[in-house]
Amino acid sequence: MKDNSDIDYKRRTHYIIIALLGIAVLWLNYCSLRAHVSSNSRLITDYQPKEDELARYRNPAVAGIFYSADKDRLDSEVEHYLADTASPLDYQPRILIVPHAGYVYSASTAAKAYGRLQKYAAKIKNVILLGPSHRVAFRGAALPSADFFATPLGAVPVNRELTAQLAALPGFKIDDHPHKEEHSLEVQLPFLQKVLKKFKIIPVVYGEVDPGLLAQALEPLVERDDTLLVVSADLSHYNDYETARELDGRTADMVANNQAELENHMSCGADGINAALLIAKEAALRPEMLELLNSGDTSGDKQRVVGYGAWSFGEGEKPASKPKLSPLERETENLKLFAAAYKDQLRRIVSRSLAEAVRHKHYSPARKDYGNELFDKGASFVTLKQNGELRGCVGTVVPHVAVAHDLAENAYRAAMEDGRFSPLTEEELSRTRFSISLLTGFERVPYWDESDLLNRIRPGIDGLIIRDGDRQGLFLPSVWKELPDKAEFLKNLKVKAGFNPSYWSNNIKVYRFRTVEINDED
Known part of the structure; x- marks a missing residue:
């Protein structure tokens, strides 16, 4: 019979052997790792993270506000807008002008331009996005440091090489601040993602800037066959429906004639449009208007509206046509036709207003007595003369009321309120001659x-x-x-x-x- 001390000794020996074996295994692993590290130190020192781990992203600022933040819904909505566009253009667009409001207001107009790109999608590798800064005041043009601009549909790469080239030019700089909350470029991305294939963007947000400087910098890029310039711009802001139609119509005339003189009250992106027109003129690109409307057409509220337009510029063959009139010449010709058709009614309004004025009464033309066209807005002057000498002259420069009412009021004021003369009397009326001046825009x-x-x-x-x-x-x-x-x-x-x-x-x-x-x- 073995005693207990012998059993305890064997157990201790067994445990010691197991412990020694464990230490030996650890020692061998240590030596192996040390040898590997010393012979291949790149295992530690040369580790390279994946590209997207280092990339900088500009995240969406207005997803869920200007357009849906849900990927599937956004995809479906953009697809719907694009489905309502006409067939592709017969030329490759080099410049687009598109609006940047919430999709419910202006996406259908923007789609008129983007839908025409589909035939040329494979050719377009770079898209310059040019839009005004709405939140940050600054001078010049800002480019982002980001490598990608993200939307719910995915991330769009920034062309860092071309961005760096622009940043080196006078008036351009790398500055993320204007880009962070800006919507004018962001709302264009889902359309580009749906229409184009593999492409990169060059995002440019501008503040107070000379359009000529923008044009000079961007023109060499626009001349490349693989590059598209997208100018983001809404038109007139917060006028009533009819005033907006008139003002946006003037803008359309200026674009049609490559007249790079838009002012800020005509578009929040006036400088961008002017830059595009300067480029188009230099590169002999012709504009084509694809749609022109305002938020009164899309939302129904016609009290304070914003105008939207879509244009494409390309090198397509121009149809044979008469020499184009300038916007001012065209408006003058239209005004001549109006005057010829309604001159008798216009004279009658002034005559009746003068007759009432000398009795210290105002004459208000009634719609039932005159043609409907006389109740469109218009600007006019009324001049009074006696024996060839001035007796009164009053008028308006900017249309603000119906031309019939404008004429009646100006006739009264020329007779009674021109401070250079005493009020016209009834005795003078028979020897007083008048003339009417209908004004174009300026x-x-x-x-x-x-x-x-x-x-x-x-x-x-x-x-x-x-x-x-x-x-x-x-x-x-x-x-x-x-x-x-x-x-x-x-x-x-x-x-x-x-x-x-x-x-x-x-x-x-x-x-x-x-x-x-x-x-x-x-």
Whole structure:
């Protein structure tokens, strides 16, 4: 019989052997790892993370606000908008102008442009996105440091090479702040993701900037066959429906004629559109308007609307046509047709208003007594003369009421409220002649100096407005009959605005307009 001490000894020996074997295994593993590390130190020091671990993303700022944040729903909505577009264009678009409002308001208009890209999707590898800054005030143009712009449909890569090239140019810089919350570029991405195949973007947000600087920088890129410029811009803001239609119509005329003179009240993206027009003119690209409407057409609210338009620019063959009229010339021709058709009714309004005025009453034309077209908005002047001498002249420059009401009111004011003359009396009425001036819209006259301005003025044709600070003067084209010399015309206009005849400043803003004249004895 074995005693207990012998059993305990054997157990201890067994445990010791197991422990030693464990230590040996650990030692061998340590030696093996040490040898591996010392012979291949790159295992530790040369570790390279995957590309997307280092990439910087610009995350969506307006998903769920301007468009759906749900991937499937967004995909379906964009597909729906694109399905409602016409067949592809017969030329590859080089520039698009598209709106950037919430999808419920303007996506259908944007889709009119994006849908035309499908035929050329494989050719387009780079898209320059050019949009105005709505939240951050700054000078110049900002490019992002991000490698990707994300949407619910996925991430779109940024072309870092081209972005760096632009950032090196005057007026451009890398600055993420304007991009962080900006919607004007972001809302374009889902459309591009649905239409194009493999592409990269060059996102440019601009603040206060010279359109010429933008055009000069972007034109070399737009000339590349694989590059598309998308200009993000809504049109007029917060006018009533009819005013918006008129103002946006003028914008459309300017785009149609590559007239890069849009002002900020015409579009929040005026500088971007002007840059596109400068590029188009230099590259001989022709514009094509695809749609023009406003939020009153899409939402139903016509009190305060925002205008939306879609254009495409390409190198397609131009159809044979008559020489294009400028927007001002076209408006003048339309105004002549209107005057010819309604001159008798227009004369009757002024005659009745003068007859009531000398009795200290106002005349209000009723719609039942005149053609419907006379109740569209219009601007007019009424001039009174006696024996060839001025007896009163009052008018409006910007349309704000129906032309019938505008004429009636201006006739009353010319007779009774022109501060240069005493109120017209009933006894004077029979020897008082009147003339009506119907005004076109006005356009800015660019110039380098006063001499250059004089060269641009057209005697006998142009009505002029000059403005500097809070001072302003206006001469109708009819004043050329009294002041046929351009220099004298301008000097007298400066006096009318409250300046010395020799006054000059490059801050003076000059506008021209045309009129159609109707005399009471025509």
